Amino acid sequence: MIRDAALNLPVREALPALRAALDGPGAAVLCAPPGTGKTTLVPLALAGLTESDGPVRRVVVAEPRRIAARAAARRMAWLLGEKVGRTVGYTVRGERVVGPHTRVEVVTTGVLLQRLQRDQELAGGGGVDVVIIDECHERHLDADTVAAFLIDVREALRPDLKLVAASATTDAEGWARVLGDAPVVEAAGVAHPVEVVWAPPKDPVRPPHGMRVDPSLLTHVAAVVRRALREREGDVLCFLPGVGEIGRVAGQLAGLADVEVLQVHGRAPAEVQDAVLAGGERRRVVLATSVAESSLTVPGVRVVVDSGLAREPRVDHARGLSSLTTVRASQAAGRQRAGRAGREAPGAVYRCWAEAEDARLPRFPAPEIKVADLTAFALQTACWGDPGATGLALLDPPPGGAMAAAREVLTAVGAVDARTGRATERGLGLSRVGVHPRLARALLDAAPRVGARRAAEAVALLSEEPPREYGDDLAAALRGARRGGDGYAARWRAEVSRLTAAAGSGAPRPPSGGTAAKALGDDAVVGLVAALAFPERVARRAADGTYLMAGGTRAEAGPGSGLGGAPWVAVAVADRPVGAGHARVRLGAVVDEDAARAAASSLYAEGDEVAWAEGDVVARHVERLGAVELTVRPLRNPDPGLVREALLDGLRREGVALLRWSKDAAALRDRLRFLRLHLGEPWPDVGDAALLAEPDAWLEPELGRARRRADLARIEAGQALTRLLPWAGGEAVRLDELAPERVEVPSGSRIRVDYTDPERPVLAVKLQEMFGLDDTPRVAGVPLLVHLLSPAGRPAAVTADLASFWRDGYRSVRAELRGRYPKHPWPEDPARATPTRYTKARQERSERA
Template sequence: MLPGMSARAEAALPEPLPISAVLPDLVDRLTRAGAAVLVSPPGTGKTTLVPLALADALDDGARVVVAEPRRIAARAAARRMADLLGEPVGARVGYTVRGDSRTGAATRVEVVTTGVLVRRLERDAELPGVGAVVLDECHERHLDTDLAVAFALESRAALRPDLLVLATSATADADRLASLLDGPVIGADAPLFDVTPVWCPPAGPVDPPHGLRVDPRLLDHVASVVRRALSETSGDVLVFLPGAGEINGVATRLGAIDGVDVLRLHGRLSAADQDAALRPGARRRVVLASAVAESSLTVPGVRTVVDAGLARVPRTDLSRGLNGLATVRVSRSSAHQRAGRAGREAPGRVYRCWSEAEHARLPAHPDPEVAVADLCGFALALARWGDPDGASVPLLDVPPAASMAVARQTLQALGAVDDDGRVTDRGRRLATVGVHPRLARALLDGAGLVGGRRAAEVVAILADDALAGGTDDLAHAWRRLRDGHDRAATARWRAEVERLRPEEAGGPAVPDDLAAGLVAGLAYPERLARSRNSASGHFLMAGGTGAEAAPGSRLSTSAWLAVAVAQRQAGAPTARVRLAAVIDEATAREVGAHLLRLEEEVAWVDGDVVAREVERLGAITLTERPLRDPARELLAAALAEGLRREGLSLLTWTPGAAALRARLAFLHATLGEEWPAVTDDALLARIDDWLAPELSRARRRADLARVDTASALRRLLDHRQAARLDELAPERITVPSGSQLRVAYSQNLAEPDAPVLAVKLQEMFGARSGPRIGGGRVPVVLHLLSPAGRPAAVTSDLESFWPNGYPSVRAELRGRYPKHPWPADPTTAPPTARTKPPR
């Protein structure tokens, strides 16, 4: 370890920390292999003792960089190591997080966030002056963590074979990580005391989490379980909740408790408030924490954990361009880590606010962020690294192709990458800002419209919408922060503004609403929204998604909005506006200029062709006027679409056309695919093959009724088929009497029945067999009629009918119709359509 550390450390550390036993072996194996994975549960000392040991082992004075997934964890780890050395932060141990750095020339261990490490690797992949990189809490699988692992390994492989890379994980599921690092897996088990689970599901109904919403009845239940835990246990109580809103909600429900301090712990608090939760207190404490306390931080004095069973994770709606956070059930691995916080110093308990049966149904592990989050920043980092697709980068998981495609499209629209995905100079500028590329664009371009500081003030709110304080009105939130109504939020906001503020760029003096709308619109132009109906609160966003403002909100009466945050629940037809600014159409046109389109639109609308010139902002129609002379091909396409929507009944099917269609259906069924199918679906699929000339001459629905469908159908036949049509499927058949009778073809176009010929019985005398068509394949069904024209018999086998069926028909009818011939042997009798001549 670092010189001078041991005596102070031994006095300050609990005796002993589990990691101490493996430190010599860890340093030796890592030094020999160059890369390794350390698997060690939270609370074993890996975050604090391992970096110090590595710094002591590096004999060239090189720096150890420790990457943590969260700012709160980075600051806490640096403070803890500095305390062990008896020094202030910024001496031999320091930290660098977004907007805050405390390091010096003597710093040997620097704790950074993974995002800071990724930016450093992008700027200079050799990491000059760095001897070892420790990637802590890799099991949490944040996007920046995955990138930091990949970039550090590539740097080691290509540029720095001497660079030591250690990845740590709090879970035993480290095989994929070890395979990627191609190094040993080193374990350091903690002497975990027994933690007794107490299953305490709510007694009454509680709605499952939906989007960001958590049922208030669950928060009531969590507060009651905390009171129960205080009465049944000793020591501090650590309570896991999904986010700051639920933490505040439970704190309010608990109120003041005699002899107990109720503290909050989450990433949006000030550093001082975070420190208070991480220091042992003089009184018993209840620490209400988000997932930051799950593995990245150790909260001292905890003997009891109360777990609400929820986690907050990123989610992206690719089809609508919406992203945000969602509340989900905790995974079993996370629940196990949370419970372990109660067993570090003594036997403990975990009160789980769900049943043992529910526990068995929880997912085994949480989804990695790369599988569910917005990948825009991730894709820009890969582009800066020189591998836009990430194909050769050693990533823990291949990013989803659809998510990467959407990310690249967004970056191209921002001008951050070219058509091949390579980073542009503008992309490099956007990446240096340290916020999402959309917000970086809004900051840089907005500075010229509203001024550098004002752009930074709005972007700081967009980067952390919790600063809005619950209002959906962006300009109102901005004014409240400026006026300092919430001192903690204002302090956090001002620090971020100072970090973001670009070189001052002058801009016109515009009102707050307009300035907020300009910046928000630059960040999210596809969320520019126009009211569907005045004062209804219902909007259509330029991206095509409906949006709805909260009832009673000032936003609901606006004609136009620049929506910064909108959330759509699964299955909901519209998104709820969470944060937006009121704008006007001119502002929407300005910031959404690349979405403006002037198009000639000829379409089938409400049952007829509509031809108009339309100006649109994305999916929003701004203006429209009639188009006097639309292109013929556009008219034909619209009419074809009308037929597809409303069916072929728009055409006039004369008896001749219907008969021709039935004949073609018969041939398709009899002779196969060489003859065209003529069902509705088949004809609609081949409109261009048979109806194109008629459509090219038509302009509206009424013209379709005048189409000669019989002539059009014949276009489906080649010359050979047209010549054989009457032979194979004759319209009429000549019977023995000489009459030419019409054949009735089946109207079932998909599976036609055999054709029918209605003929008077006497007209078939002399014929030994009936007619066959379809190249002799199909016998015609004969409807043999009485002299009165009524069916006397039906047969497709005339040869069998004469000896078997005819005698009974003759016996029944010859007395009724004595003037007609009824010979005993019809096969030799002359056919006739007349009565017998008088004697």
């Protein structure tokens, strides 16, 4: 008999419309505010457990997190007056509590994904009639993938399978479209009013970067919690981005009188999670990550303190690093969090940011499919038979670059066929392990060498990153987990048991796997496993103390690192601190060179390398592991073709200034630039990019004979440029006519033209030599810019219109210079005066002669 508490939940009003949608189209989007019974009453109702004449169905509820799955199952079992495992059960990774009469099973989306790969029709255990994907607004990658696979199953195999996408805040129209224009069923909420209190820090705080959160913000959050305790009644639920921030705020709240401070996150021991969800006699402050946003109610909470931060996955494909990063929480997350305060009575939410900032927050969280590492997703779709995910009904398509990077990883470990992208037998085996494909590869490849359990111990450490206090050395973390009595150690031991069974379940082994396990120490085992999982992150120590990874990223160990400056390490987790030039190793293992070479064998290469480096051609024979050079020896007779490419690379990097540019060569290039600009074809483009785009046209045969930088410096650039002149059409002979090196001025002098600025070439000439000329000299129809010089050769005036200058500008120049240069002629009418190169006396002698 179901308790009255369930039948009074507000979502009951929406049940007729939901049943009609499932009886008709077979799919629906359920939008129900927090606290309405969406997660607890709806599955029971659809299973036929709330009405004696309702259809009997088997319902699977997919939750995004283990804590939510366990809590939902326990709440539904309580509503039925039963223990978990009878009518209602749950399955999470490493834990299954169901019985022969279970009709509602709550699972994580990851568990459902594995189940679908094994049994696409969901026919096992009597068959599944309804699948509810809860909290679909969170846009976790597993949830999006499960939805796409289930839609595929409905279309191809099980048209009778009923699907419900449920959430309190979601893109209802988008989900309805993906589900085939399914109806949207809305449940009216009767949540109690929640007062919003804006509580921004008084002083500016630095924005989050990577995993770093400004300590001053955490201090402010702790102060707001104390304020909330003073101003309000009831328990306080405080949202923080991660375990580290929860620990720091908990430390600042230590010593609160008559208040119990609890920490809720995915790593918290099950008994702590259960205690939080069960309530207590003392007033409580519950510090939680986003696990408390949805799917479960923390009893007694009347106040929410929201830091405004969340953690989302990000991947840097260029550096081969993926990790969680701290971001501003979305508006949807803010509404979910605030709703926790109004589940049982009127409440309040203290938001630790300014009201003006709220409208600028993103509406929804970034879908994981857009920002996360897609290696596991790509393997799932390959095993499903759609390697590119092009035929799947996804709310957002996967980014092409991320999918390409994922396929590279999967191809390297033999999980997919390089040509078709389809899963290999090995790939199917990796997908069944239930961890990231990298870790599955490490488990299955290491087990024959070190034993299944020891490989499983190391992989379990990597599947859930150990607490910071375990240190950055995987071997030390392994020993800590073995002797540890904390929640992490308990989960680690359970995962070790599961992975040990997976390693021995007959999954395909690599051809070179061997059969005999070697007696290796802990350091060697974790080093081998980490290297197998992250082959591009095996790293060699450089002279400056940093490590260069095979993938090309440089990293350094933190102060007091347990890695001890080892010659080789395998980096499992790394991030980039604010302002740091290199990545920082957060978790790694010492590994010997042989193990590094074996794990990263696909990155091994050997050959001649000729490149432009440090300003010259460097020719070497190199053995390398990705970016890590293993052995190097100089090459005496490198391949001429490789040398030529290196020289061209040097020219591209440093420019054609590497060639010998005499004054005449530079002038020729300027003249050709001028003609190209004003006359166009057939005059050549002599810019750096154009010259280097077709080096054969002007640098051969000199370039073919060059071997080093010094040889480039001996190539006469001017002579090479003449090869580009339009000889074939006969235009080359007009070079001196169209862009002459010198032009004759009225005095009879031949003055050099400066073509440095191709827009307006310059003629710099003494003023007296231009007397009597009204028309400005031109080249190729372009008027020259005339720099009129004093008798001493200093600039006196600049003009592009001599007639105008004689008329308007000359008088002031004459007044300034005639006193300074009295021996030179300064006629009143320069336009009709005789041009001269000489002083007045010499000009007179010349005229008499």
